[in-house]
Amino acid sequence: MEHSSAVAAGQTFPGYSVPDIPWWKKVAVRLRGAPMLPLLILATLVFTAVFADFLAPHNPEVGNLRYRYRPPVWQDRGSWEYILGTDHMGRDVLSRLIYGSRISLVVGVTAVIVAGIIGTTFGILSGFMGRWVDQVIMRLTDAWLALPAVSFAILLAALVQPSEWNIIIILGVVYWTRYARVIRGEVLSLKERDFVRLAIVAGCSRAKIMWTHILPNIANSAIVIATLQLGVSIIAEATLSFLGVGVAPPKPAWGLMLAEGKSGLMAGYWWLSVFPGVCIMLIVLSANLLGDWFRVWSDPQLRQL
Amino acid sequence: MQGYIIRRILYACISLFLLSITIFCLVRITGDPAVLMAEPGAKEEDLQAIRREFGLDKPLVIQYVTFVKSVARGDFGKSIYYRTPAFDLYLQRLPASLLLASVAMTISLILGIPIGILSAVRVNTWFDNFGKIFAILGLSLPSFWVGLMLILTLSVYLNWLPSSGAESWKSIIMPAFSLGWVFAAAHMRLARSAMLEVLGSEYIKLARIKGLSERLVLLKHAFKNAVIPVLTLAGINLVLMVNVAVVVESVFAWPGIGRLLYEGISFRDFPVVQTTVLMGGLMIVFVNLIVDILYAYIDPRIRYGT
Numbered sequence: 001m002e003h004s005s006a007v008a009a010g011q012t013f014p015g016y017s018v019p020d021i022p023w024w025k026k027v028a029v030r031l032r033g034a035p036m037l038p039l040l041i042l043a044t045l046v047f048t049a050v051f052a053d054f055l056a057p058h059n060p061e062v063g064n065l066r067y068r069y070r071p072p073v074w075q076d077r078g079s080w081e082y083i084l085g086t087d088h089m090g091r092d093v094l095s096r097l098i099y100g101s102r103i104s105l106v107v108g109v110t111a112v113i114v115a116g117i118i119g120t121t122f123g124i125l126s127g128f129m130g131r132w133v134d135q136v137i138m139r140l141t142d143a144w145l146a147l148p149a150v151s152f153a154i155l156l157a158a159l160v161q162p163s164e165w166n167i168i169i170i171l172g173v174v175y176w177t178r179y180a181r182v183i184r185g186e187v188l189s190l191k192e193r194d195f196v197r198l199a200i201v202a203g204c205s206r207a208k209i210m211w212t213h214i215l216p217n218i219a220n221s222a223i224v225i226a227t228l229q230l231g232v233s234i235i236a237e238a239t240l241s242f243l244g245v246g247v248a249p250p251k252p253a254w255g256l257m258l259a260e261g262k263s264g265l266m267a268g269y270w271w272l273s274v275f276p277g278v279c280i281m282l283i284v285l286s287a288n289l290l291g292d293w294f295r296v297w298s299d300p301q302l303r304q305l
Numbered sequence: 306m307q308g309y310i311i312r313r314i315l316y317a318c319i320s321l322f323l324l325s326i327t328i329f330c331l332v333r334i335t336g337d338p339a340v341l342m343a344e345p346g347a348k349e350e351d352l353q354a355i356r357r358e359f360g361l362d363k364p365l366v367i368q369y370v371t372f373v374k375s376v377a378r379g380d381f382g383k384s385i386y387y388r389t390p391a392f393d394l395y396l397q398r399l400p401a402s403l404l405l406a407s408v409a410m411t412i413s414l415i416l417g418i419p420i421g422i423l424s425a426v427r428v429n430t431w432f433d434n435f436g437k438i439f440a441i442l443g444l445s446l447p448s449f450w451v452g453l454m455l456i457l458t459l460s461v462y463l464n465w466l467p468s469s470g471a472e473s474w475k476s477i478i479m480p481a482f483s484l485g486w487v488f489a490a491a492h493m494r495l496a497r498s499a500m501l502e503v504l505g506s507e508y509i510k511l512a513r514i515k516g517l518s519e520r521l522v523l524l525k526h527a528f529k530n531a532v533i534p535v536l537t538l539a540g541i542n543l544v545l546m547v548n549v550a551v552v553v554e555s556v557f558a559w560p561g562i563g564r565l566l567y568e569g570i571s572f573r574d575f576p577v578v579q580t581t582v583l584m585g586g587l588m589i590v591f592v593n594l595i596v597d598i599l600y601a602y603i604d605p606r607i608r609y610g611t
Contacts, residue, residue: 142316143323146593148548148585151566155582158570159331235447239552242449243567258453262556266468270457277450285445292441 035293038286045283049102056095058082060252063090069264072271085271087257088264089250093271096252097279103253104283107164107171108234112226114172115233119179120222124210126180127187137180144177153236157245167246171233179225186218220298227291231284238280254280309601317594324586325376328579329369376583382576386568391576395562395584399547402561405484405554406546408477410539412485413492418535420489421496425504425531426523436493443490452483452556469558480557484550488542492535500531537596544592548585 031039048055063086070086071077072093084093126137156170190196191214199209240246241255249256254276261272356362363371375382381392424436459479460468466475503509504527512522547562554563562581569577 139316139319140323143320143327146320146324146586146590147582148545148589150549151551151582151585154551154566154570155331155578231445238447239449243552243555245570258450262453265453265457266461268461273453273457277447277453280450281446285441288441288445
């Protein structure tokens with residue numbers, strides 16, 4: 001490979017200097033064409049989740065019973081102290097939304113990672129090992145796909161103590177099938193490629209081939225699926241919390257806020273049901289749009305279509 | 306063909322076996338059901354009697370075998386809470402779920418097909434963009450929140466529709482819409498891509514060369530072919546709808562099997578939970594089997610491929 005290193009990095013030529021490109025410009029070039037609004041919304045989510053302690057004006061779990069059901073600031077009886085109003089226990093809705101972003105983000109992202117690890121492992125094993133391993137894993141995947149995912153998650157969640165970690169594990173256990181299916185398909189075609197055959201000839205162990213030769217080649221697909229699944233797991237977490245088998249009260253999960261707000265709905269306390277739902281919608285919408293873009297962006301063949 | 310069908314049926318049976326054993330084990334690893342069934346402060350003898358009555362004192366393997374045997378006879382055990390056969394409860398609730406799913410399916414098709422077809426016909430126009438927004442909103446709005454927003458506008462502010470229950474025909478509109486909403490987006494996406502594919506095909510070109518009016522080309526030649534895959538998906542989704550309506554049914558207090566499952570979980574009534582989830586799995590496995598066989602019947606590449 002002599003010729004390719006003829007122009008090494010940092011080498012200068014007389015009369016010509018390579019301009020220094022600042023790092024943010026490099027990032028900007030890579031992000032060209034990315035959906036900016038979704039990125040902005042997700043960045044805001046991460047920001048509020050990280051700095052919730054500084055941003056939230058009130059304690060999200062302790063309310064003042066004298067200020068129950070205060071409407072948002074622009075309505076009668078609203079005040080700047082509780083910008084988005086208060087709930088049935090006099091807790092500040094805005095603060096609960098801010099802390100809720102932390103739960104949604106942590107549960108959503110971690111659940112996607114757990115599902116990704118389970119699904120990718122199964123997918124690689126199934127595709128690469130073939131034979132009975134493939135049969136067992138694919139039959140398991142079929143059985144899993146036959147379970148109505150929502151009912152199954154509710155069933156699992158009802159069986160264990162409600163907590164964030166349990167939900168993460170449940171969502172991971174329920175939603176791994178999509179990774180396994182897609183990645184198995186890719187591994188089947190990768191397995192026939194020359195570099196894998198050469199690795200076998202060179203005497204690599206199967207574990208080593210799977211880890212160093214197969215995994216990096218399917219990482220892209222796994223990340224694309226993960227982005228698209230983020231919305232699914234955020235909605236699933238909200239659903240479980242809404243049904244009372246997810247995050248335990250008094251924690252401020254958005255699904256839980258919707259469940260608690262439901263009783264006030266008939267009395268016209270609309271802000272308790274509207275704001276958490278809008279938050280869920282914005283996040284899931286952004287994750288889906290970003291996932292769609294990322295899927296096209298990471299695949300040059302698709303990009304040209 | 307025969308070999309293919311037999312293999313598919315075998316796979317379906319394996320799926321059902323894994324399904325039943327997963328549910329069976331999961332339901333039994335939590336707490337002692339006998340304690341929940343007995344009166345508070347019941348004596349040890351009473352607990353033993355309950356365990357004997359429901360066969361809970363035997364080893365898990367034997368419990369599983371008896372379970373499978375009785376399920377094969379259509380006996381899913383007695384509900385611990387209602388003290389009636391769980392399968393009867395399931396059958397009682399099934400019509401309401403089927404009704405809800407059919408109405409929801411109709412709504413989703415009425416919304417999804419025209420929007421999808423029009424998006425494909427007017428591809429890359431403002432209408433297509435509207436269609437894309439519709440599709441992505443359908444995937445991003447949780448069905449229970451759509452339900453809550455419908456209650457807020459149509460029941461609380463406008464007072465047009467009842468917010469819960471199943472008393473009159475008006476009660477079904479909002480739950481059916483919330484349930485159908487998500488599926489409408491999926492149907493719209495499929496209708497759009499199917500129509501695009503059909504419009505690019507040779508026979509449409511021929512129809513146009515023949516000098517047929519655009520109306521005739523679209524309605525008579527393209528539309529019918531584009532709708533076929535959507536209707537296939539709708540058939541599968543109908544079964545799925547019956548089984549994913551848990552959340553919508555609990556928002557609107559609709560007396561279907563989703564609500565039965567939810568009640569079963571709240572009361573720790575596991576014969577009921579088991580029946581509901583198992584029947585859901587059974588339906589899905591069965592429908593997938595039929596679809597696989599039908600596809601193989603239509604498309605020889607599938608039956609020779611595997």
